[in-house]
Amino acid sequence: MEFEISNRMSTLRGSAIREIFKYAADPEVISLAGGNPAPELFPAKELAEIANEMLTKQPVLSLQYGVTEGYVPLREKVKERLKITENIGKENDDVLILSGGQQGLDLSTKLLVNEGDTVIVEEPSFIGALNAFRAYGAHLAGVPMDNDGMNIEALERVIAENKNVKVIYTIPTFQNPMGTTMSLEKRKALYEVAKKNHIIIIEDNPYGELTFDGTKTPTIKSMDDEGIVIYCGSFSKILAPGLRLGFMCADKAITAKATIAKQVTDVHTPMITQLMAYEFLCRHNIDDLILKMRANYAHKCATMLDAMEKYFPKGVEYTRPGGGLFIWCDLGNGIDTLALSKKAIEKKVVYVPGNTFMIDMDKPCSALRLNYSTMSDERIIEGIKRLGEIFTEAIK
């Protein structure tokens, strides 16, 4: 039988990115496309011990239904850590444990955004977020990015020009896909603009801990005296993404409703993954692990930037991230990086074309996203070399 898809889901389509990731699964292919953390840093041995012990000694806690808000000791631990690492946590804030950071975007939209309401996003932005908003029929309005984050004048213009603006979505630190970080001045300005216009900010910060030199810009949530910021965090990039474990910190008025939204969505996050994260935080020093990740990614990022300097044609512009997983690269010259990706695939290299991160994905885009966290140094250099040949040929 033919069936009719809902309006909200008909705005989504199977993305070109899925096709690209199919090629990326081929071990011969050099994938600069994904956002996978370096697997050699997963604390697998420690997590194996914990899982074994919990299931053996606490079988009912590990396997019976849990509460929707999350395992209470883990919620407390996350609260403590947010206070220390990000100065987050006002009196009225609460923490919910989520089934990955993506769920924070899904539940926030479910809770706040009617069909046709406007969600303001950085452009370019994380495709998973754009699609989470699209899947509730949100109208997306983009704000162009400067190298130090959203253009605030453009933001004010977009707010004025759009009806029912409910949410501003930002990844202020080591942005996906750009790798850039919003300045403190802009964070303050963004907060003031949102407050003045009664708009909720979703601050998505999966990469904040991955600062190469330890420098941190204060989170927007740390300034949140009004309870207007929903802070979404994740264990994916500091522990392991396959656990699908994230959290939300927001005003209690929001977390109380988000709990109901979560209950009807997946009841609660699995107990064993919550226990693995909680016990890991208790028994081991996660900051040591994070230091290793920072060093690893800083090195790989430098390797990629050096190779880009050597092999990419002159005039190609790219960001120089202070952390995170991605470099954004603009070839200019009216080049369509989606069309060009086919040539890269022929040479067994994949990247994500820039149009993927735009509201209008049909418009050709001369930029692309490169990831440095997944491949070895040798493969990063070889991949950039091959791309350099393709780009030189295309720009000629």
Add this chain to the structure above:
Amino acid sequence: MEFEISNRMSTLRGSAIREIFKYAADPEVISLAGGNPAPELFPAKELAEIANEMLTKQPVLSLQYGVTEGYVPLREKVKERLKITENIGKENDDVLILSGGQQGLDLSTKLLVNEGDTVIVEEPSFIGALNAFRAYGAHLAGVPMDNDGMNIEALERVIAENKNVKVIYTIPTFQNPMGTTMSLEKRKALYEVAKKNHIIIIEDNPYGELTFDGTKTPTIKSMDDEGIVIYCGSFSKILAPGLRLGFMCADKAITAKATIAKQVTDVHTPMITQLMAYEFLCRHNIDDLILKMRANYAHKCATMLDAMEKYFPKGVEYTRPGGGLFIWCDLGNGIDTLALSKKAIEKKVVYVPGNTFMIDMDKPCSALRLNYSTMSDERIIEGIKRLGEIFTEAIK
């Protein structure tokens, strides 16, 4: 700041059930309210061994990002098992691994139901399903239940009377909350009615394996030549609910779109829980475990029915389930079981008042749901005895 909640979520409210479950957490309280499987049957030792081994020997598989559709060997195993145990699986069917059975309801609604569209439900029905539909702004229309399932004439009338009916939701086997099973004739009739009217059926079957005497009525999905049935299954009642692991079997046209819906919701289900289920199915005989569960629940159900026979006032009607976890009990006499639950709480017994399972929760209801899977025999008998006193007093 005051914030405005979305229309879809404003139809949901923090339920009275949450209050009841707060009391149920008190170890002194006899809880006949929940739907928790018997924890003594969790195969914790086996799962501990598997988790330990997987994390140790397959750390990258266990901890890196996985694909949205689910771990391929687990999908194949579920397909195999569905064919054997339920005769499910036509050429065009596919299986997705989900983060619990609840997610099947969430994703199906996201995919198929526009705000204001009608979802037809059995009345009474599972509150988690009703709320999943409400959370997408669905209009709910109820069909009264006979002892052998939905009243089919009423179903046809409800279809005729409502606009944009997109989904019929049913728990045909050991229904929650009634414990009753839809007859084969009615299953066939329901399928024909849905087919004629171009309506998708969601067949929710979390309890089907828990048949006391081994008797099974064919699933509606097993008759599905047209690809109109979305079958939702779960590991919660046959392995452990804290794993939050379920699956959906549906026509490929539906699973392809549901995959996109899942990707924007939680990316994928955790790898370690999927691996635990897959390896358990490979290494151990889950049917042996299910046989133990059947015997355990059959015994506890009989214990509860015997106690009800002994202690409940004459004239009180209740179902006699052939499996599953619940007995539905109607006190009649214009009694409001929500109001009466306060007296039960005073005597440290909790049940779920029937109004919870209705579309209009504000209307007083003389029925209630009793669960027999969680408490010991002694506590079941003591709980029923105390309820008997309260009910006798109320009816007097």
